[in-house]
Amino acid sequence: MPSTQVWDAAAALRKVGLRVTRQRLAVLDALRDRPHASADTLTTVTREALGSVSVQAVYDVLAACAEHGLVRRIQPAGSPALFEARTQDNHHHLVCVSCAKIADVDCVSGEAPCLIPDDAQGFAVSAAEVVFWGTCPDCATAAASPQ
Ligand SMILES: [Zn+2]
Numbered sequence: 001m002p003s004t005q006v007w008d009a010a011a012a013l014r015k016v017g018l019r020v021t022r023q024r025l026a027v028l029d030a031l032r033d034r035p036h037a038s039a040d041t042l043t044t045v046t047r048e049a050l051g052s053v054s055v056q057a058v059y060d061v062l063a064a065c066a067e068h069g070l071v072r073r074i075q076p077a078g079s080p081a082l083f084e085a086r087t088q089d090n091h092h093h094l095v096c097v098s099c100a101k102i103a104d105v106d107c108v109s110g111e112a113p114c115l116i117p118d119d120a121q122g123f124a125v126s127a128a129e130v131v132f133w134g135t136c137p138d139c140a141t142a143a144a145s146p147q
Protein backbone atom coordinates (compact mmCIF):
# COMPACT_ATOMS: atom_id res chain seq x y z
CA MET A 1 0.00 0.00 0.00
CA PRO A 2 1.43 3.42 -0.85
CA SER A 3 2.48 5.24 2.30
CA THR A 4 0.49 8.31 1.28
CA GLN A 5 -2.71 6.33 1.52
CA VAL A 6 -4.57 6.76 4.79
CA TRP A 7 -4.87 3.40 6.45
CA ASP A 8 -8.38 2.82 7.67
CA ALA A 9 -8.32 -0.54 9.42
CA ALA A 10 -12.07 -0.56 10.08
CA ALA A 11 -12.86 0.07 6.43
CA ALA A 12 -10.37 -2.59 5.38
CA LEU A 13 -12.01 -5.14 7.68
CA ARG A 14 -15.49 -4.28 6.47
CA LYS A 15 -14.43 -4.46 2.87
CA VAL A 16 -13.43 -8.11 3.20
CA GLY A 17 -16.48 -8.95 5.30
CA LEU A 18 -14.75 -9.29 8.67
CA ARG A 19 -16.41 -7.97 11.79
CA VAL A 20 -14.70 -4.87 13.19
CA THR A 21 -13.48 -5.67 16.71
CA ARG A 22 -11.21 -3.76 19.05
CA GLN A 23 -8.66 -6.56 18.91
CA ARG A 24 -8.59 -6.64 15.12
CA LEU A 25 -8.25 -2.85 14.96
CA ALA A 26 -5.49 -2.84 17.55
CA VAL A 27 -3.51 -5.60 15.82
CA LEU A 28 -3.84 -3.95 12.41
CA ASP A 29 -2.80 -0.60 13.86
CA ALA A 30 0.20 -2.22 15.53
CA LEU A 31 1.11 -3.83 12.22
CA ARG A 32 0.87 -0.58 10.30
CA ASP A 33 3.50 0.99 12.55
CA ARG A 34 5.69 -2.10 12.67
CA PRO A 35 5.98 -3.91 9.37
CA HIS A 36 7.50 -7.39 9.60
CA ALA A 37 6.59 -7.83 13.27
CA SER A 38 6.31 -11.20 14.98
CA ALA A 39 3.13 -12.30 16.75
CA ASP A 40 4.95 -11.82 20.06
CA THR A 41 5.80 -8.21 19.24
CA LEU A 42 2.26 -7.55 18.07
CA THR A 43 0.88 -9.07 21.26
CA THR A 44 3.03 -6.74 23.35
CA VAL A 45 1.95 -3.67 21.37
CA THR A 46 -1.71 -4.72 21.37
CA ARG A 47 -1.57 -5.20 25.14
CA GLU A 48 -0.29 -1.65 25.53
CA ALA A 49 -3.29 -0.44 23.57
CA LEU A 50 -6.02 -2.67 24.97
CA GLY A 51 -4.86 -3.97 28.30
CA SER A 52 -5.04 -7.75 28.36
CA VAL A 53 -5.07 -9.76 25.18
CA SER A 54 -3.88 -13.32 24.74
CA VAL A 55 -1.23 -14.46 22.29
CA GLN A 56 -3.82 -16.85 20.90
CA ALA A 57 -6.23 -13.98 20.27
CA VAL A 58 -3.54 -12.14 18.31
CA TYR A 59 -2.78 -15.29 16.30
CA ASP A 60 -6.49 -15.65 15.58
CA VAL A 61 -6.70 -12.05 14.34
CA LEU A 62 -3.62 -12.52 12.17
CA ALA A 63 -4.94 -15.77 10.73
CA ALA A 64 -8.32 -14.26 9.86
CA CYS A 65 -6.74 -11.17 8.33
CA ALA A 66 -4.19 -13.23 6.39
CA GLU A 67 -6.97 -15.42 5.03
CA HIS A 68 -8.74 -12.31 3.75
CA GLY A 69 -5.65 -10.73 2.26
CA LEU A 70 -5.26 -7.92 4.81
CA VAL A 71 -2.10 -9.36 6.27
CA ARG A 72 0.82 -11.12 4.68
CA ARG A 73 2.89 -13.68 6.53
CA ILE A 74 6.55 -14.07 5.71
CA GLN A 75 9.08 -16.36 7.28
CA PRO A 76 12.72 -15.95 6.34
CA ALA A 77 14.87 -18.95 7.30
CA GLY A 78 15.84 -18.83 10.97
CA SER A 79 13.20 -16.23 11.80
CA PRO A 80 9.82 -16.59 13.48
CA ALA A 81 6.78 -15.93 11.31
CA LEU A 82 6.52 -12.21 10.60
CA PHE A 83 3.50 -10.24 9.54
CA GLU A 84 2.92 -7.12 7.51
CA ALA A 85 -0.02 -5.09 6.31
CA ARG A 86 1.53 -4.39 2.92
CA THR A 87 -0.17 -7.01 0.77
CA GLN A 88 -1.17 -7.65 -2.81
CA ASP A 89 1.79 -5.83 -4.34
CA ASN A 90 4.08 -8.82 -4.76
CA HIS A 91 7.00 -7.07 -3.04
CA HIS A 92 10.13 -8.84 -1.86
CA HIS A 93 12.42 -8.60 1.14
CA LEU A 94 16.00 -7.78 1.99
CA VAL A 95 17.15 -9.50 5.17
CA CYS A 96 20.32 -8.66 7.09
CA VAL A 97 22.26 -11.81 7.99
CA SER A 98 23.78 -10.00 10.96
CA CYS A 99 20.92 -8.21 12.76
CA ALA A 100 17.90 -9.73 10.97
CA LYS A 101 16.60 -6.32 9.94
CA ILE A 102 14.11 -6.60 7.10
CA ALA A 103 13.41 -4.08 4.36
CA ASP A 104 10.84 -4.13 1.61
CA VAL A 105 11.94 -4.14 -2.01
CA ASP A 106 9.47 -3.35 -4.70
CA CYS A 107 8.83 -5.96 -7.30
CA VAL A 108 11.00 -5.33 -10.33
CA SER A 109 8.45 -6.21 -12.96
CA GLY A 110 5.42 -4.92 -11.06
CA GLU A 111 3.25 -7.96 -11.37
CA ALA A 112 3.31 -11.51 -10.17
CA PRO A 113 5.13 -13.67 -10.83
CA CYS A 114 8.09 -11.41 -11.38
CA LEU A 115 10.43 -14.35 -11.76
CA ILE A 116 9.94 -17.33 -14.01
CA PRO A 117 11.88 -20.50 -13.32
CA ASP A 118 14.14 -21.78 -16.10
CA ASP A 119 12.06 -24.92 -16.08
CA ALA A 120 8.61 -24.56 -14.56
CA GLN A 121 8.05 -28.33 -15.01
CA GLY A 122 4.51 -27.81 -16.18
CA PHE A 123 3.51 -25.63 -13.21
CA ALA A 124 1.38 -22.56 -13.88
CA VAL A 125 3.50 -20.15 -11.82
CA SER A 126 1.41 -17.50 -10.05
CA ALA A 127 3.81 -15.94 -7.55
CA ALA A 128 7.47 -15.71 -6.59
CA GLU A 129 8.69 -14.65 -3.17
CA VAL A 130 12.29 -13.57 -3.08
CA VAL A 131 14.43 -13.05 0.02
CA PHE A 132 17.67 -11.20 -0.67
CA TRP A 133 20.21 -11.98 2.06
CA GLY A 134 22.96 -9.51 2.85
CA THR A 135 24.37 -7.03 5.35
CA CYS A 136 22.38 -3.91 6.20
CA PRO A 137 24.10 -0.47 6.10
CA ASP A 138 24.26 -0.26 9.92
CA CYS A 139 25.93 -3.64 10.24
CA ALA A 140 28.29 -2.90 7.34
CA THR A 141 29.33 0.37 9.02
CA ALA A 142 29.80 -1.35 12.38
CA ALA A 143 31.93 -4.05 10.79
CA ALA A 144 34.10 -1.52 8.96
CA SER A 145 34.79 0.77 11.91
CA PRO A 146 37.49 -0.16 14.46
CA GLN A 147 36.23 -1.10 17.92
ZN1 LIG B 1 22.10 -5.55 10.10
Ligand SMILES: [Zn+2]
Nearest residue numbers: 084086093104
Ligand atom coordinates in the same frame (compact mmCIF):
# COMPACT_ATOMS: atom_id res chain seq x y z
ZN1 LIG C 1 7.37 -6.48 3.43
